[in-house]
Amino acid sequence: MTSIGNRIDETISLLTELIVSRPRAVVIVFLLGTALFAAGIPLVETETDLGDRYSEGLEVKEAQDAVDEEFGGPFTTDSETTQLIHDGSDVLTQEALLHVLHLLERINDRPDLRMESAHGPATMVAQALDPAAETPAEQRRAVDRATDTEIRQAVKEVSASREFSMLVSEDFNRNQASASASITVIKHDVPSGFDDEDMDGILTTINTLAEDEPADLRAFGSGLVDSELEDVISDSFVMVMPVVVALLLGFLAIAYRDPFDLALGLIALLMTIVWTFGFLGYAGIPFGQEMIIVPVLLLAVGVDFGIHIINRYREEKVSGCDPVPAMRTSINQLSIAFSIVTATAMFGFGANLFSDLEPMREMGLTAAVGIVFAFVIFAGFLPAVKLRADRLRTRYGVPEFNSTPIASEESSLGRLLAVSATVGKRAPVILVIILLIFGAGMGAYGTGVETTFEQEDFLPPEDEAWYGEHVPEPFAPGEYTATETLNLLEDRFVTDQDQSVTIYVEGPFEEDHALEALARPDNDPPSTFAVGSDEQVESQSIVTVIRSHAAQDPEFAALIDRNDRNDNGIPDRNLDLIYDELFASSAGPEARQYLADDRRAAQIEYTIEAGTTVDEIAADGADHADSFRYAATATGTPLIYNAITDILFVSSIQGMVLALILSTVFLVIIYAVLEQRPGIGLINVFPIGIAIASLLGTMRLLDMPLNAVTGLLLSFAIGLGIDYSVHFTHRFVDEYNDQPETLSAVTTTLSRTGGALTGSMLTTSIGTGALTLAITPVLGDFGILIALSVFYSFAASVVALPPALFLWDRVVASDATGIERVTALLHR
Template structure:
């Protein structure tokens, strides 16, 4: 034994001796720390905007925010809006128009909603009937006084306004004056810094009609969406955690077979969650949808540690060894394995801190810190607590309900788990090569997995899952409408739904050639932007505002003509005069949307091909921006979401590589120092690489993309899965050091420690798999993939590790295998 090995062994023995000899002091100390963390839990904040953390600090998002600020009067109040979606057989009947106007009237009467104005078919028809009607109450009176024939006539007349048909569904019939859906945009006059969440009361206004309930009118806007995001977090936890607890009770009952031992394990799991949530509160990390996965991950690792410590302790007590020396033996043997598992889990979970996306970084930090807490609580607190409770049981004569380990060499499970040792002994080279070929093939296939980022990933599906209707109160989720509304808008307003991107162009727009330079690239745009006549771009800019005003104002048209030397309708001299006249006209407010006050910046909005892929649109937008004579940058939601998708993929690959490299280096160094056998570190990594290759292949086969949460699955799979290989290797080394025989050591290891791993795998995979019951798709997919990852890691450790250990013994020690 080297000097370093002696020091490490002495340190671990001192810690274990303190835990065993001063167990009461250890228990009190941990409980006091728990009280401190309980205080931190009250400071935990919930993040309801699911996408904000992903897009913050992105250059494209900053460009979009700069554009919004540039084309906004800083002295004016902010504007917030809410869409009212009205659905029915015919929303243009007198009764349905009145229903919408009653909603607007009640919205106007609620001061907290800061109603400013509304624009929709009902208001346009009402003002067609009575041009002097301004308030919702006056508009309602105008419609109440009108006959059905007058209403139909007003609808036909209102159709002359292009905005009218744009606010009606695609099935609008001008002749019959009917449509199945409409949109009314309510504008709220709010102060700067006003939170859009406060406008979610519009839906309450609709719901408060009571017996005077209108047709199907629903509110839709930022406040409504954020409200549902917040409710989804609470409802998902309310559904998932009870299921997790029920599964834990069932499988921990199988693993422990003793209610008192099971209670000790559950209590330690509770403290783990308290410590982790207390840390979130003290650190200021907000709790969002991504972090719902953290308590489930910690339960997974905690279960593993708890089962191992109790199972190993029982292996000694069934031999007749007293409690204290039995716990001393168990702790001494497991502490190194626990530390190795914890460090590798920290590498796996914590590797996500390299991400450029804040929510993924937060998930990495929270889970890594939580794993350290898990080590302390299950590696020190639980053994001390177990000893004290067993002393009390002996003192009061409380019987043990189950004190044998999960499996042994004589049990059916033990014999089944040891089969891989027999097979691996016969042809280890063939097994290892076959596994490498299969793993390499699956990894190559899985490299083509898709990457996505979309608001709808965080929202519940329109159709509730079958099990939701069976969930009793108070766990039953609320009613969600946002996804249904989004789908309704896409289905019924398809003709009016245009996807756009924005290019912000910077330069001196008073130069004679400025407007010509602004439009020149649009004659030959990339394919996804070539949606206009003749393959040109369909744009809205300061140029189109000038063209519109030219058609509406003869005097302005003459001014443009005099300053259009090329004769193409775009002025190319005296632009400062053109802008002055334009800004002073009725089109002035619209011109301010597309040209900055200092006339050194302009934005151009491009309609894009709705059938094009997000990645194609983003690439074409960036390419088109480079074609401008002035400096330009493309932005907009499509481009920002594409950038996030790319970062998600980069984060997944970077975290995976970092986790594998750090884990491999750590294991090689650890086994070199502890055992003088560095190649055991490489052997340990082999099964988890096979498992991750199988996982990524499974994702592609099942068409499950890398998204805001599943992007972390690869590195987290390393962190969770390596534990199975480490525990088997640690037990194998202990047995091998005693008897020097690889086969016999593997037989004992797989039947003993393998039994504990089986119990851990079942509880972990089913516990984490409960996330599949979460309301949102992103959490459901994550839960399924975590459960799959755990199972594949267990399978790889049982199947792939034995032949790899036989090869290690052959080439490292010159053993004969056969």
Template sequence: MSLAERVETAVERLNNTIVDRPRAVIIVFLLLTGVFVGGLGSIQVDAGGLDAFTEGLPEQEALDDVNENFGDPFQPDTETTQLIRTDSNVLTKEALVREALVLERIAEHGDLRMEGASGPAPLIAQQLNPSATAPEEYRRTLERASRSEIRQTVRELEGNSQFTGSLSDSFNPTSVSASASITTISHGFPANVDNDDLTAIQTDIQEIANDMPGDIRAFGSGNTRAEISQSMTDSLLIVMPLVVLLLLFFLVVAYRDPIDVVLGLVALVMTIVWTFGFLGYARIPFSQQMISVPVLLLAVGVDFGIHIVNRYREETERGFEPIEAMREANTQLMVAFIIVTVTAVFGFGANVISDLPPIRNLGIASAVGIIFTFLIFGLFLPAAKLVSDDIRTRLGIPEFNSTPIASEGSFLSRLLAFPAQVSQYAPTVIVFGLVLSGGVVGVYGAGVDTSFENEDFLPPEEIPAYLTELPEPFSPSEYTITSTLNVLDNKFGNSQGDTVKLYVQGNFKEDHALEALAVPNEDPPESFAVGPSGQAEVQSIVTVIESHANQDDEFAALVARNDLNDNGIPDRNLGRIYDELFASSASAQAEQYLTEDYQSVQLEYQADADVSQTEAAADGAELAEQFRSEAMATGSVVVTTTVMDRIFQSAVQGLVIAVVLTAVFLVIIYGILERKPLLGIVNVFPILIAIAFLLGTMRYMAITLNALTATILSISVGVGIAYSVHTTHRFIDEYDATTGAHEAMMTTLTGTGGALFGSMLTTALGTGALALAITPILGNFGVLIAMSVTYSFLMAIIALPPAVLLWERVHQWDLLAHLRSAQ
């Protein structure tokens, strides 16, 4: 028995099981649904935002080591809350007293576990009165001080980086003014405190701040996680009911029978239960990106359902009894469903190769979900349809409308067949035009940008009015996180370039270890050549030693005795120099750049303000290679750029893998089943043109490849290839029964074309409903997937007919050549 015969036999057995034992199939599926229900309670919600994408990155691990080892004004294992204050001038006596009063009120609440505070009011009070160590003492000191004393103290603190770092860019020491300030409160609980508890604490702090004059915002990790989590909940509450309503509407339009609509809804619910149950059992966290999975599966499920019911109705119209009609419909559709499912798994599952955990999890969930969709709509729904029709017949329940979509002779059927009608006149010209236009648009779209920003995950500063006017419980919550981040960016951003950190490990007590740190600074990469003579501007343990030597003559003499080349950098006895430095008043600064075991250092390089983050990160990596000791470039700029690179790589690799696997599979499957392997290439042609147009649209609309939209290219293959597969599979059936490709394609588009049109509408509008999600990352994905589906459908009816006509010519040439060789 040949492989093709074995496949046909297996499909026939499966089909016979569905048709001959439908009740047994229904019972098995209901039992499995009960099993998956058990996994729903184990679903984990991940509101980590950007953190989930940086997990496991070497650059992030280096940054974590830097943050743990160097320069934190509070204990590294404690949580903090920032009080961000904006006013006309936050450095007036009255403003400082109010700030101290807020800290005093917070300290009075023992459950907030305030251990300390750092900001303009505490620092000025301590400069005025070194014995002031508590918020109440800060307030009293500031109340007793005159305005001129406070102004003079501010000028004295101008050189204190901790003080100036807590003030906005508008800080002017001459006029003693600033439009914003940050006061950081340390809490006496660990950094891994329960997120709900942390959110409650920061909410209480905000309520205390609200009772005081001025704009004061309490900001911390608890707020961020809480609002990301809440935006996920709000997005689900807004999107899912709308998706269900849209799908219900299209089910009614497509099925036009209440019993069939109920069957479709039951199948949809089972699909979601199975998928979410799997997520629970597999311990795959549900993140913002995962919101797209149920929407995709619902849309694809309706697509499958429309095809099976529509094809079943076509067979009944031809005079078949229900069992034989379903047997015939399933025989024709089962292979197409399997092909669509496998290609969709390739498209969705291609994201599994991503180095980024959220994208990898999305690939796993969507690939498994599409398999569940096939099983439920390809096996359960036909069985349920047969049983329901049998019960309907026995009970005498009439059918409301059982005609297929786009019956032959209808306006829709004629419209869908128009491209095939035109293609017969100049298929080569049409294919060439499509290749040319697709190539031009694809080259343009290749310039699409990549982004990785907090704003992608966070709710917008202003929620659109059409969402805020929704009734409860659909009306979204009030969000403050984005406006707070905008304040931080506007008030505390600066005109200088980004900072790149180098984390260097080695034995820094060895002679000349500090000289080795300074050597690369003389001829740095272009991004860091910002000094007067083209050298780098860097803060390190070397600059701390130089600064302290300028203030302490005894220490300066020690450095000079051990400076062999008289350049201000000691070359020997480094252990003793470090000991003296850590025992001096400069110890706090030294701890920011050198660990206590003298085995690790941090260097902070200032990049040119005109260079991009990508250039700064690349030059940081190049600079790290110039160090004799083990060095790694890190910092937020480097981590962000690394994730952006991996997002782009995921998009390209996912697309290539999806297209190659799909093409190879289709060539093999059409070669085995139909002995027409080239149809596999023909099948892929429309989706390539569709993706080219999708990329061009993304760039034109300024939609970037981000943490979710990076998956759109491979997902487009998985979703879009279905339109070509269904069309090609129906074409093969008709081609074998007619005299030519043109007639077969005309019949195909007047029959299957109607189901394709219906499924395109449901998928495009269903997934497009994501555009109403709270967060931009979901909104953009919804827009793109809707456009992808639309392009895929259009190319299936525009690009596939001329490509099939060209295939027929090649196929006939092959047959003629074979006949001639046989003669």
């Protein structure tokens, strides 16, 4: 162990000597590296498709994709479809229908909008009035010529179809033929190579045309959501980063108190960001909304490194050292601490590499690589450029503005921080026990934290934040409407799939027993599946379509009877003939919603009892799918999100535990190798354990769930927070080695290194807290929580480390006394 430690010390000494002896060459190498990474920044692409990124590889998502591909319905939107939403007091009056049809006519007259067809309540009513009306102009004339009575009768006629009920709001009243909202689906005929940007242009143009109509009409589609998700990334970045930079400038100005040192620290921070973004471009990692937190995290770590290296250099200079010896001592002493901080931060960030969710793996990799870049730049470039700058200042007679350390034993801050040393010495055992009980209690309370995943978390809220209207240009955010429209769809239409589940079944449905096998599991449905007055489960499938059409078509009913050997209304032979007849009839479009054209796949839609939780839906849906003879999978948006939330929770806890274990093992080994004191490694982890437990408890107390962004928080908090305890304990060991007196070593550590860490904590917590200004709530929550985690880590280090170190000293002393007694006894 000693020889390994000596080799590490020799390596650090060699690198230190290179930096202090050839600072100009070192600076040039780093600037060339920065230019190389800067070339990779233009290669970075933004990513907005949240569903695919987080659900890739999930069985339930693959089943949903198959359903969308085989049975795309009116709410299945893709790059070739636009939803025209009409909102009003009654959208089924003659005047309201004419507004929609007039807009469709204008859209159809524009070749650049590529309208192939339109289908909605207005077109259905028009064709009920005049079956020959095919174009929007003909349909508008049909509605215009009709009387109010004829309009109401036509509405009642078309309202019998399930498709109509999905295109009008839930408050549709059949007797009065009224509804407060409707959806018209416009299909576009687009050529190959037509991308999302082109589709977004069509959507924008339709909305511009809609503004001319005397009605509340708006165009909506997946392109709008993707566009706003992309815009919110840039808008959040533009809004947040200036505030972060301004706060950093303010606190760094206080910490450095010298404009030249401040400028050097900012250059190092900028280089860290450039290197990291260049890595993203070269590695082909997309920049999703969650990636906004990466530069904030790197700024937090970089600020800490910068303050420590400059502060330690000033300590040596104040004591009378020349610049080169002062920097040599600073690098030698801080390189180990920086290396330990970097390694433990990598464990914290890199623990997400084992997540089942690709975005979390990408975040973990990017943050881990970024922290390495920060270490290399602040341990190599900043000392070298600082020496060069001081030489130039001396040569040209530029004065130093303030080169004293942040705190000392005589300063007010130093005396305040040293209080915990005095308290910790008096009752270390009692304090450690109290802290352990507190941490265990907060951790146990925090296990009840909620886990969620919603697309709306990444979109701006419907109501703009109070500060949004006061943000000046060019930092002001754009106008966002997706959340408002999504809320309207969820509140007013039968699109809330939280109370339904879809079973996707694959099999040869032309076999005689196929339909019987499809219907048989419904004889014993799960308790959460809704059951009608006839004691039958409420579902829609190819079987229900066959029964419904047989009730309306005597010839088809006779065909069913001839091929139903057990007289249960489900044919069990000649199914290919029955399908051909059904698909050729008026029920054909509805039948295709439940049976694929190749007869190899089917879907069944089940209604769920009101009040059922998503967890219960997912569990019962999976159990019911297992009861089918053919391969079946329960799916639907709630089930996909439920699967993602389950993985998020597992990944978050797994990342936290893995980061703690790896950090603990590493710290025990490194202190055993370098100092022959493995117990110090365990003491390092003690404060961070309390900080993480407190953070979990705070999340539950503030009702902040684990989601796609905050799910990264636990392992990231370890990576950031352990920085404080590492710097404390490493400085303590240095002081203890010089003079093995615990109280003196702890007091010096708290008053000197504690001062630098106080500045780092304030800068980091307030800087990261600026994320609360981000447009999306999920980033705001992350900003608050990461700021709290930094503060908790600092406070836990100041409060928990002194009693733990005094307790460690007692154990070491008692071991030494025991060895001496045994040696004396053997001697006698």
